[in-house]
Amino acid sequence: xxxxxxxxxxxxxxxxxxxxxxxxxxxxxxxxxxxxxxxxxxxxxxxxxxxxxxxxxxxxxxxxxxxxxxxxxxxxxxxxxxxxxxxxxxxxxxxxxxxxxxxxxxxxxxxxxxxxxxxxxxxxxxxxxxxxxxxxxxxxxxxxxxxxxxxxxxx
Numbered sequence: 001x002x003x004x005x006x007x008x009x010x011x012x013x014x015x016x017x018x019x020x021x022x023x024x025x026x027x028x029x030x031x032x033x034x035x036x037x038x039x040x041x042x043x044x045x046x047x048x049x050x051x052x053x054x055x056x057x058x059x060x061x062x063x064x065x066x067x068x069x070x071x072x073x074x075x076x077x078x079x080x081x082x083x084x085x086x087x088x089x090x091x092x093x094x095x096x097x098x099x100x101x102x103x104x105x106x107x108x109x110x111x112x113x114x115x116x117x118x119x120x121x122x123x124x125x126x127x128x129x130x131x132x133x134x135x136x137x138x139x140x141x142x143x144x145x146x147x148x149x150x151x152x153x154x155x
Contacts, residue, residue, distance in 0.1 A: 006074060006075065006076045006077075006080065006082075006086065007074070007075040007076075008072065008073070008074050008075075009063075009067070009072055009073045009074075009075075010072045011070055011071060011072040012067045012070065012072075016067060017067055017068055017069070017070050018068075020063075020064045020065075020067035020068040021064075021068035023064055024061060024064035024065055024068055027057070027060065027061060027064065028061065031057050031058075031061060032054075033054065033058075034054050035054050036051050036052060036053055036054055036057070037051070037052045037054070037057045038050070038051050038052075039051075039052060063075075074089075074090070076090075076120055077120065078120050078121060078124075079119075079120065079121070080119075080120045081110075081117040081118065081119055081120070082117065082118050082119070082120060082123060083115070083116075083117065083118075084098050084099060084102075084115075084116050084118070087107075087118045087123050090123055090124075090127070091123065091126070091127060099116075101126070102116060102118070106126065107122060107123070107126050108122050109122075
């Protein structure tokens with residue numbers, strides 16, 4: 001049982017990445033969207049059936065896919081309050097830059113003693129906003145390049 005606020009699995013070894021790829025492919029053959037999955041576990045010659053909720057199966061598939069690609073995984077509950085270091089890691093920015101965002105009011109927070117805490121939901125909402133802004137700017141650049149015939153086709 002996970003009792004910590006966050007769980008971090010560093011990037012897998014090549015062997016673990018291969019095992020994740022194989023396991024993910026095997027699991028994908030049986031997983032169905034929005035339906036629980038009954039898994040039988042064999043351990044010390046005992047067979048134990050375990051029913052996994054559909055959401056857990058989908059999350060497991062995502063974890064295996066990330067591991068198969070050689071990426072590490074962070075698992076953080078949505079209602080978690082993050083430290084500035086954790087929030088900066090998720091946004092892939094420096095801690096000083098994150099503090100600046102907080103100071104500008106771009107990212108809500110609360111104080112716990114002298115420490116700032118940021119809700120996971122607020123971090124993800126900020127990330128979604130900046131990702132949408134980036135896409136909009138890229139779309140605008142492509143449109144301008146197409147208008148000026150800079151090698152981009154309108155089709």
